[in-house]
């Protein structure tokens with residue numbers, strides 16, 4: 672019965688492009704999104720809303736050499752990314768993945784992502800199981816001053832050996 676309900680939600684949301692959402696058990700995955708890339712890494716963002724008991728996001732997979740759960744953390748003036756083995760999803764709560772915080776890190780891209788691209792991935796929840804989602808590549812939103820400091824493009828350049836273009840982009844994000 673749960674599987675049927677999940678399938679129906681997917682059909683409905685596929686028909687409505689604006690409502691881009693997936694469901695597995697009591698968990699909804701809202702609007703998985705990524706931004707155009709310039710280097711060999713990309714980051715994915717989404718919101719996880721849980722209407723049931725506590726769960727954990729324990730993995731993510733996609734067709735790239737390395738895919739991990741990361742969290743950007745501020746250490747003085749430096750933004751660092753830390754690998755997370757699992758993300759706690761609280762009972763009747765939500766977790767937001769956003770630039771400067773939690774993100775899905777895709778590494779070893781062989782092609783740049785452009786507007787309109789769709790990046791399939793699978794999220795694995797400890798209790799609710801796996802769910803296939805698509806990260807849609809959209810325009811990077813304007814960052815406000817606070818967010819600009821932890822703009823994800825900064826540490827892409829620092830930590831993942833991105834190419835020269837990524838370094839240029841990093842500089843722009845600071846102006």
Ligand SMILES: [Cu+2]
Nearest residue numbers: 741752774776
């Ligand atoms: Cu990262």
